[in-house]
Amino acid sequence: MLFAASLFTVTAISIAMARHVDGTSFGHAAGANQDLQLLLTDVRVVLPAQFMAYVVVLVFMVQILRRRYRQNFLSAIKWNWPSAKWPSFLFVGVGLAFAISLLSRFLPETKNLPIDALFQGPRAAYMLAGFGIFVAPFMEEFFFRGFLYPVLARRLGLLWAVVLTAVGFMSIHASQLAESWGPLLVLFLVGSVLTLVRAFKQSVAASVLVHMGYNGTLFIMLYVATQGFRHLEPVTR
Secondary structure, eight states, X not given: OHXXXXXXXXXXXXXXXXXXXXXXXXXXXXXXXXXXXXXXXOHHHHHHHHHHHXXXXXXXXXXXXXXXXXXXXXXXXXXXXXXXXXXXXXXXXXXXXXXXXHHHTTSOOOOSOGGGGGOOSHHHHHHHHHHHHHTHHHHHHIIIIIIXXXXXXXXXXXXXXXXXXXXXXXXXXXXXGXXXXXXXXXXXXXHHHXXXXXXXXXXXXXXXXXXXXXXXXXXXXXXXXXXTTTOOHHHHO
């Protein structure tokens, strides 16, 4: 309930701010739905709402772990920074991105995905890149590999913990990908690799670094392919 209320509140505030900046008016019923759809693909609305959703989930996790284990959050989830070896995990993410890009060539091509509508210009692309590299990896790894994985591993074993966390990771992106099986398969494989890194290295920090390297490489590829996010037509059409 708290999650839904927070998400609704931030979305409403973000819509109001975007309307103020753009001068969008919902006074005419005929254009209201179209205007609303435009705003809901506006990163000024989507990213603050998603950030608040992350914050609510983070507060929930912190409280649960503090009450159950009497530890600070990072210790409880096994953050365990990999010291001098940390750049190697970024490079694992880079390699994973290239491997996935190669695999994607053998999967059915998917067009007009909902997430593509967010790339409405260079500014939106830069905002999505910043969020995707420096925010999403932390929050998603905290939940799936720090909070959920240990519970599943203790109760079901490593194999099922990997499968179920990967399915969960895939599922939260399903609506952005119109439930197209090719991109979802890719996310399942990425989620599996991230969980295996967490399992064998006993470090959520390691999986965060791999995740950052993976996302960062994808955005760099897009940056190069679109000449500095200036030609996003292949993405949005």
